[in-house]
Amino acid sequence: MNLGTSKSSKYNGVILGIVGLVIVYIITSKKIVIQFPISQWQNKAGDRVKSCNYGVGKWVPENITRPFYSGSKCRRWLSPAMNCNMMPKRKDFSYQWFRWQPDNCHVPDFDHRSFLKRMKNKTIAFVGDSLGRQQFQSLMCMATDGGRLSTKDVGTEYNFVKSKDALVKGSCAYRIRISNTTIVFHGTRTLCEMKPSSDDYMAVHIDRIDPFISQFLHKIHVLVLNTKHHWTPWTMKRDKWVVHVNGSPVKDKKLTTASNARNFAVSSAIHWLDSQLSRHPGLNVFFRSFSPNQFSNGDWNTGTCNNLNPLLHGDRTFSGNSSYDTPAINAITQLPASGVKLLDVTGLSILRDEAHVSKFGIHRYDCLHWCLPGIPDEWNNLLFAQI
Ligand SMILES: *[C@@H]1O[C@H](CO)[C@@H](O)[C@H](O)[C@H]1NC(C)=O
Numbered sequence: 001m002n003l004g005t006s007k008s009s010k011y012n013g014v015i016l017g018i019v020g021l022v023i024v025y026i027i028t029s030k031k032i033v034i035q036f037p038i039s040q041w042q043n044k045a046g047d048r049v050k051s052c053n054y055g056v057g058k059w060v061p062e063n064i065t066r067p068f069y070s071g072s073k074c075r076r077w078l079s080p081a082m083n084c085n086m087m088p089k090r091k092d093f094s095y096q097w098f099r100w101q102p103d104n105c106h107v108p109d110f111d112h113r114s115f116l117k118r119m120k121n122k123t124i125a126f127v128g129d130s131l132g133r134q135q136f137q138s139l140m141c142m143a144t145d146g147g148r149l150s151t152k153d154v155g156t157e158y159n160f161v162k163s164k165d166a167l168v169k170g171s172c173a174y175r176i177r178i179s180n181t182t183i184v185f186h187g188t189r190t191l192c193e194m195k196p197s198s199d200d201y202m203a204v205h206i207d208r209i210d211p212f213i214s215q216f217l218h219k220i221h222v223l224v225l226n227t228k229h230h231w232t233p234w235t236m237k238r239d240k241w242v243v244h245v246n247g248s249p250v251k252d253k254k255l256t257t258a259s260n261a262r263n264f265a266v267s268s269a270i271h272w273l274d275s276q277l278s279r280h281p282g283l284n285v286f287f288r289s290f291s292p293n294q295f296s297n298g299d300w301n302t303g304t305c306n307n308l309n310p311l312l313h314g315d316r317t318f319s320g321n322s323s324y325d326t327p328a329i330n331a332i333t334q335l336p337a338s339g340v341k342l343l344d345v346t347g348l349s350i351l352r353d354e355a356h357v358s359k360f361g362i363h364r365y366d367c368l369h370w371c372l373p374g375i376p377d378e379w380n381n382l383l384f385a386q387i
């Protein structure tokens with residue numbers, strides 16, 4: 001028995017030793033084998049984060065976390081002309097059940113608690129046209145938990161005129177009480193200084209930033225700019241715009257065309273803001289690329305958009321270079337190390353032509369503005385990932 005035991009214990013010892021060696025060998029060899037790919041993978045992931053382009057990706061069906069809020073519960077913050085949930089004639093809401101998934105970046109779902117924590121005692125301002133107002137209204141719903149959280153009108157802190165239409169037509173600012181987070185919208189068609197001059201012409205100074213921005217920049221932590229749809233030959237003529245540079249009307253006809261004047265204005269706004277960043281540490285500036293105008297066979301008053309089927313043109317933007325807003329890209333890439341970021345929404349929005357208000361609102365057709373809840377919520381989701 002004893003012998004047997006001692007024999008078998010010796011035997012066991014040898015087996016244990018061999019098993020131990022094998023385990024040590026497996027662990028170390030695994031370490032060797034695994035370590036290499038892990039570090040390579042980490043490097044790759046690091047590179048990916050740096051070069052991540054939120055505009056390249058695809059739309060994926062998602063009916064659990066989308067929409068982010070209900071149009072009927074969040075009526076308070078939405079223009080009735082774009083609150084499609086409240087439109088008796090709109091019956092199809094399939095456009096609400098998609099999420100934008102960039103190929104190479106992780107985008108967490110917007111969560112009002114984390115947003116308010118990040119933006120505690122801070123201010124986010126949208127400056128731009130009616131598409132900027134849509135992004136503002138969308139964020140009001142998202143940040144207030146679908147309209148539930150209590151807010152305070154603080155428009156007077158930004159010299160906004162008090163009016164009951166301010167939310168849907170003018171400029172406005174509200175503070176969410178629990179986190180002291182301020183959300184501002186300042187309406188401007190151009191991002192430029194515009195001064196009515198004699199004979200009811202409008203001097204549009206394409207080399208000067210809108211004075212609202214220079215006056216209030218010190219109060220702002222996240223600034224989101226946009227301009228596009230008022231730069232058309234038609235509106236410029238109707239509203240009698242006279243393009244100015246260096247304080248004088250521009251004689252060069254090439255610079256006064258709608259698209260060249262817009263490019264100039266976009267580029268000077270981006271350059272000016274970039275020059276201000278060193279004086280405002282902690283300021284985050286985004287230029288939001290343009291939102292597509294999707295009228296077929298015409299424009300306001302003439303065109304239409306009748307498609308209600310999501311993703312008729314595919315679910316992804318072409319890869320590599322998603323932005324159609326070349327002037328904005330160029331202005332940003334010209335700067336040596338621009339701190340101004342592009343919030344690129346153009347390509348991903350072009351794929352979603354069924355999500356416009358269409359013929360269900362107050363206009364004959366509106367193929368420019370989006371139903372809310374809807375596409376601008378995804379823009380805010382991408383913004384949230386980058387602040
Ligand atoms: C949500 O999507 C799933 C899978 O696409 C589908 O089976 C389900 O019916 C949808 N639910 C609703 C409420 O639309």
Ligand SMILES: *[C@@H]1O[C@H](CO)[C@@H](O)[C@H](O)[C@H]1NC(C)=O
Binds near residue numbers: 121
């Ligand atoms: C909030 O920010 C303001 C300045 O913007 C500052 O005066 C105030 O002390 C801050 N409050 C808290 C609680 O941090």
Ligand SMILES: *[C@@H]1O[C@H](CO)[C@@H](O)[C@H](O)[C@H]1NC(C)=O
Binds near residue numbers: 121123180182
């Ligand atoms: C709330 O924010 C405003 C604007 O930044 C600031 O003036 C005020 O002091 C803040 N209130 C508190 C209690 O921190």
Ligand SMILES: *[C@@H]1O[C@H](CO)[C@@H](O)[C@H](O)[C@H]1NC(C)=O
Binds near residue numbers: 320321
């Ligand atoms: C993106 O497209 C624009 C216009 O077509 C072009 O000028 C630019 O070089 C492209 N950028 C990249 C990174 O491919």
